[in-house]
Each structure stands twice: as structure tokens, then as C-alpha cells.
Amino acid sequence: MKVIVEKAGAKINLGLRVVNKRADGYHNLESIFQEVDLFDTLEISQSENGIKFVSNDPELGEGENNLCIRACQVFEEETGIPLHIQIRLEKLIPKGAGLGGGSSDAAACLRALNRFYGAGLRRGDLIRLAARIGSDVPFFVVGGTALVKGRGEVVMPVLHFPKNYRVLLVYPNLHTPTPQIFKKFQLGLTHYPPNVKFEAVICRVEAVKDFKLVFFNDLEKVTKSVYPVVNEIKERLYSVGAEFASMSGSGSVVFGLFEDRVEVSSESMKEAFGDFWVKWVKPI
Numbered sequence: 001m002k003v004i005v006e007k008a009g010a011k012i013n014l015g016l017r018v019v020n021k022r023a024d025g026y027h028n029l030e031s032i033f034q035e036v037d038l039f040d041t042l043e044i045s046q047s048e049n050g051i052k053f054v055s056n057d058p059e060l061g062e063g064e065n066n067l068c069i070r071a072c073q074v075f076e077e078e079t080g081i082p083l084h085i086q087i088r089l090e091k092l093i094p095k096g097a098g099l100g101g102g103s104s105d106a107a108a109c110l111r112a113l114n115r116f117y118g119a120g121l122r123r124g125d126l127i128r129l130a131a132r133i134g135s136d137v138p139f140f141v142v143g144g145t146a147l148v149k150g151r152g153e154v155v156m157p158v159l160h161f162p163k164n165y166r167v168l169l170v171y172p173n174l175h176t177p178t179p180q181i182f183k184k185f186q187l188g189l190t191h192y193p194p195n196v197k198f199e200a201v202i203c204r205v206e207a208v209k210d211f212k213l214v215f216f217n218d219l220e221k222v223t224k225s226v227y228p229v230v231n232e233i234k235e236r237l238y239s240v241g242a243e244f245a246s247m248s249g250s251g252s253v254v255f256g257l258f259e260d261r262v263e264v265s266s267e268s269m270k271e272a273f274g275d276f277w278v279k280w281v282k283p284i
């Protein structure tokens with residue numbers, strides 16, 4: 001039996017700048033996305049009839065809220081191929097965490113379907129389909145480090161960028177509602193002048209210690225005001241030696257970047273983050 005396996009990596013937003021609000025209700029963003037080596041795994045095989053979905057996560061149903069199902073629909077519409085497949089998804093990336101897990105699963109699903117049916121869709125086609133599924137999905141067609149603009153559909157790979165660091169992900173088991181976080185965001189409340197573009201300063205980033213001078217997340221202030229735990233985690237990450245700490249996406253994960261040579265003892269980890277889900281990952 002033919003089985004196609006695709007890995008779906010998580011992301012962090014090293015920086016996220018909200019540029020403006022658009023007429024369609026979305027926001028134009030400028031963000032540096034970084035893929036990390038925490039993966040969901042997606043397997044596709046033939047089904048007897050239609051699209052079947054199974055997962056180790058019982059909360060994931062077969063409706064349109066499941067972004068893998070959305071991916072199947074847009075692929076079917078684009079190619080005209082009637083799908084008879086079983087999707088098996090092993091989820092390890094926490095949901096509602098700002099790590100892009102669902103979006104990455106959708107991109108992996110598009111790649112897998114393209115291979116399974118030999119549909120010959122190119123990267124540009126996949127990005128266009130990805131943008132119909134969700135704002136973060138186009139990035140995962142490309143992966144690695146990328147400057148992302150517009151609603152998320154403009155993805156420019158950043159080729160030479162420091163990767164000699166480890167990332168500590170801290171997740172306070174809290175689903176932050178992305179639409180509400182964006183809704184509460186007010187441009188005037190950012191503490192950085194809106195004309196500071198990551199695109200203009202990214203060439204100055206040569207080492208992990210430079211990240212703090214350049215990157216920020218405009219949504220962090222909003223999420224912190226509703227969920228103070230986000231700020232507590234950020235402070236604790238600095239207290240255990242992070243070079244840079246920030247929230248990812250609209251939260252609730254806060255990540256800390258540590259130079260490769262820096263050791264964090266398991267006692268101080270336990271003391272700082274004992275109640276939370278934590279995971280060490282590496283940038284890809």
C-alpha cells in the first residue's frame with residue numbers, strides 16, 4: 001500500500017510587527033518566522049471512499065475547522081481530483097499556542113497530496129492554495145527562516161541567519177484566542193515606532209545577542225494584559241539566562257533563546273517552569 005509521510009514542523013515568530021489594519025478585517029504584518037524541530041507527523045494512504053481522518057488528538061474532528069480537511073478541499077478544487085484518502089496525524093505540537101501547528105499540518109497535507117497524486121503543483125501554486133487555508137500556512141510551504149509580509153502570503157526566505165542557539169519553548173497550557181488578540185490590538189499602543197522595519201535591520205543580526213536589539217512582538221502587550229502569566233514566563237526566561245525572550249504569534253507560548261554553550265540546570269528549570277509544558281528545540 002502506498003503511504004506518503006510528511007513531517008510538519010512548528011514555528012516561532014522571532015519578531016512580529018503589525019503594520020496596519022486592512023479593509024477585509026485582517027492585518028498586514030511583518031514577521032520573521034523561524035521553523036523549529038518539533039514535529040507533527042502526517043501519513044496519507046488510500047481510503048475506500050472519500051476523506052477519512054484519524055489522530056492521536058481526539059479533539060480534532062472531520063469538519064472544516066480541521067485545517068487538514070480544509071487542505072483537502074482546496075486541493076480537490078484546484079486539481080479536480082476526487083480524493084479517496086486516509087489521513088493519519090500524530091500531533092505533538094500544542095494547539096492554540098502560537099506555534100502554528102494546525103497551519104503546518106495543513107501545509108504538510110498539501111505537500112503529501114501533491115506527492116500522493118503526482119499532481120505536479122509547484123511551490124508558487126502550493127503557496128497560493130495555502131493562503132486560502134489560513135494566514136500562517138504559506139510560510140510552512142517554504143519553512144526555515146523567512147521574512148513574512150502581507151496577511152502572511154508573502155514569504156521571503158532569509159538564507160544567511162544565525163542558527164547557533166537553542167530555543168526553550170514554555171507553554172502555560174492556555175489557548176489564546178487569536179481573533180480577539182488582534183481585535184484588542186491598537187496601533188497607537190506599540191512601543192516601537194511603526195517605521196522600524198525588520199527587513200531594514202535584519203542584516204545587522206549576526207549573533208543571538210543581537211536579537212534583543214532588533215526584534216519585538218507587537219501582540220505581546222495585548223496578550224500580557226489579558227494573561228499576565230505570559231509576562232511572568234518571559235521574566236523567568238531572562239532570569240535563567242536567555243539572550244532573548246518573546247511571545248510567539250498571538251501566544252501563549254513564550255520562547256527563550258540560549259547560546260549553545262549556556263547550560264541551564266534542571267533544578268532552575270524546575271523552579272522556574274515546573275507547572276508548565278517546556279521543550280528544548282533547535283532552529284531549522
Ligand code: C5P
Binds near residue numbers: 133134135152
Ligand atoms: O488566517 P487565520 O484564520 O489563521 O487568522 C485567524 C485570525 O487572526 C483572523 O480571523 C484575524 O482575526 C486574525 N489575523 C489578522 N491578520 C492576520 C492574520 C490573522 O487579523 N494577518
